[in-house]
Amino acid sequence: xxSISDCVVLHGPELRPHHCKHxxxxxxxxxxxxxxxxxNSLDAGALVVIPGLYNGHTHLGDSALPDGAAGLTLxxxxxxxxxxxxxxxxxxxxxTHQGHIEGALRYMAQTGTISHLDFREQGxxxxxxxxxASTAVGxxxxxxxxxxxxxxAAETLTTNTAALPPATRAELAALLDIADGFSESTMxxxxxxxxxxIKATTAAAxxxxxxxxxxxxxxxxxxLARTGQGDLIRAIELLAPHIIVxxxxxxxxxxxxxxxxxxxxxxxxxxxxxxGLPVPPIMQLLDAGVNLLLGTDNxxxxxxNLFAELDFTWRLARSQAGESRAHEPDPLRILQMVTTNIAxxxxxxxxxxxxxxxxxxxxxxxxxxxxxxxxxxxxTSLVSRVGPGDVLATYREGRELWRDPDRAWA
Ligand SMILES: [Zn+2]
Numbered sequence: 001x002x003s004i005s006d007c008v009v010l011h012g013p014e015l016r017p018h019h020c021k022h023x024x025x026x027x028x029x030x031x032x033x034x035x036x037x038x039x040n041s042l043d044a045g046a047l048v049v050i051p052g053l054y055n056g057h058t059h060l061g062d063s064a065l066p067d068g069a070a071g072l073t074l075x076x077x078x079x080x081x082x083x084x085x086x087x088x089x090x091x092x093x094x095x096t097h098q099g100h101i102e103g104a105l106r107y108m109a110q111t112g113t114i115s116h117l118d119f120r121e122q123g124x125x126x127x128x129x130x131x132x133a134s135t136a137v138g139x140x141x142x143x144x145x146x147x148x149x150x151x152x153a154a155e156t157l158t159t160n161t162a163a164l165p166p167a168t169r170a171e172l173a174a175l176l177d178i179a180d181g182f183s184e185s186t187m188x189x190x191x192x193x194x195x196x197x198i199k200a201t202t203a204a205a206x207x208x209x210x211x212x213x214x215x216x217x218x219x220x221x222x223x224l225a226r227t228g229q230g231d232l233i234r235a236i237e238l239l240a241p242h243i244i245v246x247x248x249x250x251x252x253x254x255x256x257x258x259x260x261x262x263x264x265x266x267x268x269x270x271x272x273x274x275x276g277l278p279v280p281p282i283m284q285l286l287d288a289g290v291n292l293l294l295g296t297d298n299x300x301x302x303x304x305n306l307f308a309e310l311d312f313t314w315r316l317a318r319s320q321a322g323e324s325r326a327h328e329p330d331p332l333r334i335l336q337m338v339t340t341n342i343a344x345x346x347x348x349x350x351x352x353x354x355x356x357x358x359x360x361x362x363x364x365x366x367x368x369x370x371x372x373x374x375x376x377x378x379x380t381s382l383v384s385r386v387g388p389g390d391v392l393a394t395y396r397e398g399r400e401l402w403r404d405p406d407r408a409w410a
Contacts, residue, residue, distance in 0.1 A: 001026045004364065004410050007047040008039050008378070013340045013353045015051070015332045017378050023049055025360035028397035033356045045373030047409060050335075050382065051353050052114030052361035052396055053306045054342040056266040057245050057295025060130060060141075061085075061121050063104035064092055065300045074216060074275050078298070079185065080150050085300065089122060098133050104299050105137040109401035111305040112363035112391045115140035115342075115350070117243065117266075117295070119183040119210065123148030123171055127179040138401045142346070144210045145179035147171055150189055160226055163193045172201060181208025181242070186215075187231040188222045195238040208242045208345075211235050214254065215246040216277055230254070236261045242345050245295065248272050248280045255281065259288040264345050267337070270312050271297030282313060283320040286333065291344045294337045306338050307386045313337070314383040331383045349397075360398040364409065366390045 003024035011018050011033070019036030039046075062068070062085050069077035069084055077084045089097075108116065120126045120143050127145040134141035151168040164172070175182065182202050184190060190198070202209050213219060213232045223231040232254050235241055244258065245266040258265060267280045285292055294313055296304040317329040339352040351358050365382070367373060369390050375381040392409050394402040 001031065002410075003032070004047060004049060007049055007364075008042075008367070009033060009035070009049045009354060010051065010335075011035055011353075012355055013336075013351075015335055015339060015353065015379075017048070020049070025395075025398055028360055028399075030354060030356055030358055030360050033354065040378045041376045042367060042373060042378065045368035047392070048365040048367045048378070048382070049354065049362050050112070050365060051339040051351075052363055052394060053112045053338045054293065054350070054352060055108065055113050055116035055295055055304060055306055055338070056243065056293025056342070057268055057297055058116045058118045058304055059121070059298040059300075060101050060104045060116075060118055060133075060304070061089060061097075061126060063299035064088075064097060064100035066303075067300065069298070069300050074277070077275075077300075080189075085298070086121070094125075094129060098129050101130060101133040102137050104304055105133055105139045105141075106402070108304050109137065109139050109394045110391060111307060111388045112365075112394055113139065113304070113306055114361050114363075114394060114396040114401065115142065116304070117142045117144060117210070117293075117345075119144050119146060119212075119245075120179065121146050121148075124174040124178055127175060131178060138396060138399055140396065142181070142208070143179040144181045144183035144208060145175040146183050146185070147175075151194070152189075152191060157188065157191060158226055160191045161193065162191050164197050168194075169197075172198065176202065176205050176207050179207070181210060183210040184212075186212055186219055187234045187239070188219065188226070192227065192234070192238055195234070199239050209239055210243045210245065211239060211241050212245045213247060214249040215272070217249055220249065233257060236263065243293065246272070246280065247285065248277050250281060250285070252284070255284055255288050255290070258285075259290050262291070264291040264293060264341070266293045266295050267313065268295045268297040268309075269316055270309055271295075271301045274301045279316050281320070282317045283327075283329065286317070286329065291341050292337045293341055293345070305388055307388065310334060310338065310383040311385075314380075331379045334383050335379070359396075361396045363394045364392040366392050366407070366409070
């Protein structure tokens with residue numbers, strides 16, 4: 001059995017910080033959690049145990065290309081077939097590529113992350129590459145595979161009646177043998193009959209579905225011009241995805257539609273701003289009751305450090321709420337976007353919070369650090385002051401994914 005004494009633990013799905021005399025785990029399970037009184041301020045520091053973080057949206061495939069898309073538009077950098085990302089990925093040999101992906105996974109562990117949902121390009125080959133990297137490092141990769149090439153020519157997309165070609169159907173089957181689900185860039189990449197088939201095939205296989213929507217106005221406009229419907233409503237009706245990523249441009253009506261659908265939204269505000277796009281309507285989505293995750297999106301745009309994403313998201317939400325204190329967002333609701341809220345998407349062992357009998361998946365934060373040790377509001381400091389150097393250790397189901405070699409703490 002391993003344990004930490006006299007610490008602070010964020011307990012239960014509400015993540016409220018409490019003093020804790022003993023936090024212990026054996027194998028993959030939390031076996032003891034002696035909860036004391038609530039604790040939202042410190043006088044002389046503490047070890048703070050938080051649930052291991054879930055990154056709701058990544059593309060680790062481009063971890064070999066940090067800042068490669070600097071100066072490019074969304075279309076120039078990221079769209080098939082000729083976007084910078086796809087051209088450069090095609091040049092990498094598998095061993096070099098896997099080494100970069102493993103590096104990104106290790107950095108995620110070092111910054112408290114235990115699991116991520118990845119939109120993986122390059123067909124079955126790409127999904128297998130990430131699976132191998134994930135097995136080597138121990139961070140869980142929920143792999144949402146994408147077709148190697150766009151199956152439809154522009155004119156076929158415009159007529160919008162074609163079914164999946166046989167070769168693409170076979171690729172989907174091969175993808176789902178390896179991956180945990182299917183993703184595509186946008187609803188505009190496939191025809192309506194193809195989406196219906198993908199929904200049926202993934203549902204029959206018990207796999208996840210995911211899509212980017214409303215990242216910029218063109219997503220909605222192209223969809224409207226081709227089909228008479230915007231991309232969000234088509235996603236909800238034709239694909240019924242488990243997650244919808246971005247929502248940067250979501251209108252009031254679209255937010256209401258999403259809330260009604262009960263589909264989880266994944267926000268990536270740092271990636272959006274890096275591309276010169278607006279920030280997502282975080283407070284409106286929260287107020288509408290949408291279950292939200294946070295993602296760091298392409299490693300090409302952002303290092304996959306969720307504490308940086310929490311910091312940015314918290315400040316944006318605070319700004320969107322305005323000066324009225326009555327509407328101030330609870331920082332723990334922001335933290336739930338990388339912890340508790342995952343359960344609605346993954347279920348099973350993905351609780352996203354800490355309690356006796358649940359998986360020993362957690363990170364230890366060094367609140368003895370100079371900039372944290374006398375916090376007057378621990379919940380706010382967690383989302384606004386913790387940096388990569390403050391994570392002492394990260395465990396997933398009892399397996400140590402990261403431990404700071406330079407600081408003894410237990
Ligand atoms: Zn993305």
